[in-house]
Amino acid sequence: MSSKEEVRGKFVDEFPELVEELKDVLRKYGMPAEAITWFEKNLNYNTPGGKLNRGLSVVDTYAILKNYKSVNDLSKDEYRKVAVLGWCIELLQAYFLVADDMMDKSITRRGQPCWYKVKDVGEIAINDAFMLEAAIYELLKKYFKGQSYYIDLIELFHEVTFQTEMGQLLDLITAPEDKVDLSKFSLAKHSFIVIFKTAYYSFYLPVALAMYMAGITDAKDLKQAQDVLIPLGEYFQIQDDYLDCFGTPEQIGKIGTDIQDNKCSWIINKALELATPEQRKVLDENYGRKDSVMEARCKKIFVDMKLDEHYHEYEEKVATELKAKIAKIDESRGFKGEVLTAFLNKVYKRSK
Incomplete structure (x- = not known):
């Protein structure tokens, strides 16, 4: 190669x-x-x-x-x-x-x-x-x-653009930088945001475009691709959220800002799910503020909750599920599970 x-x-x-x-x-x-x-x-x-x-x-x-x-x-x-x-x-x-x-x-x-x-x-x-x-x-x-799949390409770009904008809308109204309200947050909302804002255009769109050009246009094949690539895209974003909090600047090439920026990330949503009333009070009072001391208070709670362990459990679970799905791919019409394995290998245990 x-x-x-x-x-x-x-x-x-x-x-x-x-x-x-x-x-x-x-x-x-x-x-x-x-x-x-x-x-x-x-x-x-x-x-x-x-x-x-x-x-x-x-x-x-x-x-x-x-x-x-x-x-x-x-x-x-x-x-x-x-x-x-x-x-x-x-x-x-x-x-x-x-x-x-x-x-x-x-x-x-x-x-x-x-x-x-x-x-x-x-x-x-x-x-x-x-x-x-x-x-x-x-x-x-x-x-x-002049190609038979021309309209398919047009419709795919229009659909994925609209999906991404829906994810962006929910993100903007759930987690504005200047108004913190953690009662609006949830893991379900986070899942919708990352699937629509990231997974469709970053993971499904590249593969679907290549499939159309390669002549693999059966709806069943497109669904096979989507059924792996959408949860893979969600996993990728959750990885990003984890690295923003627990990764080093040397690792990720920047200083993590999700806490101060009031991001509706997997980390804060998982923390809200696990928080005691006392921990929830600290998060309500300190999350999303442009203050390094308040940020440190939130990070301490995330460490105390062992959110890194929860993340690694999630990572292994989703990787196992995706590998099982890929193993069952029907390649009779020309689609190849190798495409999906290549994407998974790029993402699994990524550290930057």
């Missing part, structure tokens, strides 16, 4: 041409040069700077489904198309993040100022987010309009 750096480099090399094609759409409409330059900066600033895991997963999944030993085995046209699908997810991610950063009043993203914080951008970022989303459908039209 190609090294990770080569695979990533090959994928990244596709993006500049896509930017040019999107600029051509604006030229076709007669947009002035200054607007085209703005759009180009928006695309380049917000889309390619992350880990690109979602986009690369489309390519990796397609290669597995087509029995290729390496992504280098794909024809030039084949690779181009699957990479376009990957970049469409990265555009969706960029759209979500530009909007999310404004809603959360965030300062930095991926080691640089959030887009709305860039000089002269400000609230124009709202429209820029819309344009990032619209770019998805321009690319799908250009590359897939």
Whole structure:
């Protein structure tokens, strides 16, 4: 197999041409040069700077489904198309993040100022987010309009976008940063938020896109994928919540902020389920405050409750359940359990 750096480099090399094609759409409409330059900066600033895991997963999944030993085995046209699908997810991610950063009043993203914080951008970022989303459908039209599964791709992006926005809505009204009310929290709400806000677009969408392009479109196969990938996506987010509290900055590359930011995380929800009246009072009085002493009081309760042990019990339980589901995958129509195993291996016992 190609090294990770080569695979990533090959994928990244596709993006500049896509930017040019999107600029051509604006030229076709007669947009002035200054607007085209703005759009180009928006695309380049917000889309390619992350880990690109979602986009690369489309390519990796397609290669597995087509029995290729390496992504280098794909024809030039084949690779181009699957990479376009990957970049469409990265555009969706960029759209979500530009909007999310404004809603959360965030300062930095991926080691640089959030887009709305860039000089002269400000609230124009709202429209820029819309344009990032619209770019998805321009690319799908250009590359897939003649394909039998074109409408399936369109509907999948629309559906997953709406699912993600539903998760974001529940998160925003359950856990606003400036108003702490732990009575609104619950493990059931946390589950809905992470499944809809993260699991559908980060785990199911890359695989479903690759499946459509590989010609594996049976509803039973799509359900087989979803039945593993959605709980896997939930597990991934619970892992993130755990690492934010119990991981070291060296491990996770940042200082955890979930407690001070009033996040509706698995940690606080599990704590609320286990808390004595005295512990609940401390959490009500200290959680979600921008104060390191109050944060430390919450962390002490989490340690006293041995939430790390509860997490590891959950991790082993969900991993066992997912492995059992994967073992029962029906591969008669071309879907492969190997796709799901590859995702699980990336997530299981992840430490960063």
